Amino acid sequence: MDEQDHSHDSIMATEELAGGVHVDTQAVDDVRNAVAERDAIAVEKTLDEMDPADAADVVEQLSANETQAAARLAPEAFGGDVLAELSDDALEDVVESLNTRQIADAINEMDFDDAVQLVEELDDSLRAGVLSKLTPEVRSALENSLKFEEDSAGRLMQRDFVTAPQYWTVGQLIDYVRQASKDRLPEVFYEVYVVDPAFHPLGSIALSALLRAEREMPLTKIMAPLRAVVTPKMDQEDAAYLFEKYDLPSAPVVDEQGRLTGMIMVDDIVEVLQEEHKEDMLALAGVNEAGLADTVLETVRSRAPWLIINLGTAILASSVIASFSAVISKVVALAVLAPIVASMGGNAGTQGLAVAVRSIASRDITSANVRRIIIREVSAGLINGLIFAAIIGPIAYIWFHSIPIAMVIGAAMLINLLIAALAGILVPLGLKKLGADPAVASSVFVTTATDVIGFFVFLGLATLVLL
C-alpha cells in the first residue's frame, strides 16, 4: 500500500515536473542566470533534471546568444535526447557551439530520423567533420537519407522497422520480436509489415491486432491491406496528407522497385504539419523564414525584402493617384475617399486568399470543384460589392453632399470587390499551377491589384463624372 501510494505520488509529481502545457519559466530563468554567471554545473543540473522535451522547451525560450553560450558552457547538457526535441532554429544555435565529437556522440544516442534532422542543419564543413566521426554504417545510412531532397519523405524515414515473412504465424512473429537484438528493432513501433521474399510489403499488422490474435494464427489472416504507401521522393506534405486522411500511426516507405526501405512515424508528421502551418501563415503575411530566437538583424532580414516589394507596389498605386492630380486638386473629397475603396478591396482579397490557400493546402480544391469555387467566390464578391456599394454611397453623400461622388464611390466599390474576389481565388490557383507555393507572394499580387484598380476605377470614374 505504501509503495502504491508512493508510485502514484511520483507519477503526479512527474506530471507537474513535466510542466504539462506550460513552459517552466523558473527553469528558463535558472539557465539564463547560470549562463550569465558562467556556472556550467548549474546549467547542466537544471536541464538534466527535466524531461528532455521540457529541457528543449526551456532552451527554445533563450535568445540565440544565450543558447550558444549555454551550449559552449555545458555541452553535456545538450545530449541526443534534448537535441532530438529542439526546433530547427534552436538546434542550429546549439550545434554552432558544439564540436564535431560532441555532435557525433549526440547522433549516436538519437533515433535515426532525428539524426537526419540534425545533420541537415549542419553546414558542409561541420557536416563532413561530424560524419567522419561516426561508424561507417551510420555514416552511409545518413548520407543515403541526405540524398533525398529537403522536405521529402525520404528525409523523415527511419531505416529500422519490423517485417515478417508472409508464411509466419503470430507466435513466430512474437518470438522473433522477443529474441531480436535490441539494435535491430526500432525503439518504438506501432505496426509490423508482412513482406514477400522480394521485400515488397503485402500488408500491415497493428500491434494491437497482433496481441489479440492466437499464437497459431497465420499472419496473412490478420494482416490489413496497406491503406497508404509512401515513397522517399514524395513531398513531406503529401506524406502528411496520407497520415491525416487514413489516420495512420506510421507508414511504410517503398523504393522505386516497391521494396520496403523505411518507415515514417506520426510524431514526425505532426512536426511537418506544424512547420507547414507556420510557413503558410508567415508566407501570407510576407515574412521569410523566421524563428523566435532570431536576433534583431535576422528579424530585419526576414521582413525587409517583402517590405521593399510592398514599397514598390505602394508607389505604383500612388502613381495612379498622381496621374489624377488634376481632379483631386479640384475635389479634395476624392483624396479622402480613395483609400476606403482600396482598403476594402485589399481586405476582401485577403479573405478570399486565406480561404483559397488553406483549401489548396488541405487538398480541398481539385479539378472536380474548382469551377464551382471560382463561381462561388466571384458571386460572393458581387454580392458583397452590391452590399458595400449600397452602404458607402449614402455615407459619401451625407459626408460630401454630392450625388456624383456617392455614385462614383459606389460603382468603384462594386468593381473593386469583384476584382478582389477574382484575384483572391485566381492568384493562389495560378501560383499553384505554376508549381509555386500558393502562399508565397500571393498577398502582394492581390493587394497590388486591389490598390491599383481601386484607385484607378474610383479616380477615373470621378474624372469622367466630375470634370
Place this chain on the structure above:
Amino acid sequence: MDEQDHSHDSIMATEELAGGVHVDTQAVDDVRNAVAERDAIAVEKTLDEMDPADAADVVEQLSANETQAAARLAPEAFGGDVLAELSDDALEDVVESLNTRQIADAINEMDFDDAVQLVEELDDSLRAGVLSKLTPEVRSALENSLKFEEDSAGRLMQRDFVTAPQYWTVGQLIDYVRQASKDRLPEVFYEVYVVDPAFHPLGSIALSALLRAEREMPLTKIMAPLRAVVTPKMDQEDAAYLFEKYDLPSAPVVDEQGRLTGMIMVDDIVEVLQEEHKEDMLALAGVNEAGLADTVLETVRSRAPWLIINLGTAILASSVIASFSAVISKVVALAVLAPIVASMGGNAGTQGLAVAVRSIASRDITSANVRRIIIREVSAGLINGLIFAAIIGPIAYIWFHSIPIAMVIGAAMLINLLIAALAGILVPLGLKKLGADPAVASSVFVTTATDVIGFFVFLGLATLVLL
C-alpha cells in the same frame, strides 16, 4: 509463387485505388452525375467501392446541395465508416439528409470518439431523436462526453482503453488481451496503462515494449513513467501541444480524482492541429468559420461582418485625411504619398502580427522571453523604419522636388513602422492576456492603428512644415 505475385499485385492495386495523395476526381464526377440522374445505385456503388477515407474525400468535393441530395438518395452509402472521415462541414450537410434511425445506425458502427464528433454536429431536436434510438449505455456515454465543453479534450477521448493491474506480468497481460471480448477493447491501441486499485494510472507500456519483453517480466519493470496526462477540461489545443512536445501516439485522460477515464489518440490530435491552424489563418484574414462546401450566401455571411468593421476603420482613417483637407488642396502630392505611409505600416504590422500569433500558438512566447521579443520587434521596427525612411525620402524628393516633403515622409515612415512593430506584438499579446484568441480581430486593430497614425503623422507633419 503464383499466390505471392497475386497478393503483391493486389496491394499495388489497392495503393492506386486508395487514390494516394490525389482526390479521385473521376469518382467525384461519377457521384455528381449519378445524383443528377437520381441513380441511387450508382452513388452507392461508387462510394462503397472506395476506402471510406477516399469516399469521404469525394463527398467533400461536392457542393452542399449535391451532398444533401446524395445522402437523401443513397443513405446506405453514408455509413459510420464514411461519416467518421468527413470534415465537420460535409458531415453537417450529410446528417441533415439522414433520418434519426440512419444516423443511429452509423453511430453504432463508429469508434466512440468519432461518434461524439458526429453528435456534436446535430441540432438539439435531431440529437434527441438520435440519442433515443441508441442503447442506454451508448447514449449515456455520449451524453457524458457532450457535458464537456466544445473544443475540450473531453470531447476527443475514447472511453475504451486497456489497463493492467500493477502486479501483473507481461504474460498475464498478453493473455488478458487475447481473451478479452472484442467489445471491451478499443479497436486500435498503442499502449497499455498500468493502474493501481483506485484506477490511478502509474505508467504506460508501449505495445512494442510489451512484445519485446519476456512473459515472466513484471509489468512494473517495463512500464515507462507517464510523460503527459490529459484532463477532460483541458483545451484541445493544450492536449495537442502535449502530443507534439512528447511525441505521443496516445495519452491517458484522468478525472478530477486522478482516475483513468479515457484515452486520446494521435489521429484526433492531427485533426485538431489542422482545425486550429485553419481557424488561425482565417481569423487573421478576417473570415468567420468557413468551409469549402459553403454556398454563396454562407460565404458572404462569413466575410461581410469583418468587411463592415473594416469599412468603419477605413472611414475613421479617411476622416483623418479629411481633417487635413486644407493642406492637401494646396499640395496634392500629399494625397499621392499618404497611402504609401499607411500601406507600409499595415504590411509591417501584419508581418509582426503573423509571427506573434504563430509563436503564441506554439507556446514559444512565455513570460520568460516576452520582454526580449518585444524589444526585438521594436528594434527591428526601428531599423526597418530607418531603412525605409532613407529610401522613401529621396524617392519623394525626386518625384516632387521638395525637400520638406521628402523629410516629412521620411519621418512619418519611421514613426509608422515603429507603431506597426509595437502594434504587431502588443495587440496579440494583449488579446491573449484578456483571454481572447490572439488571431481574431488583431489585424483590424493593427491596420487601423497604422492607417490612422500613418495618415495623421504624415499629414500633421506636412501641415506643420508646409503651411
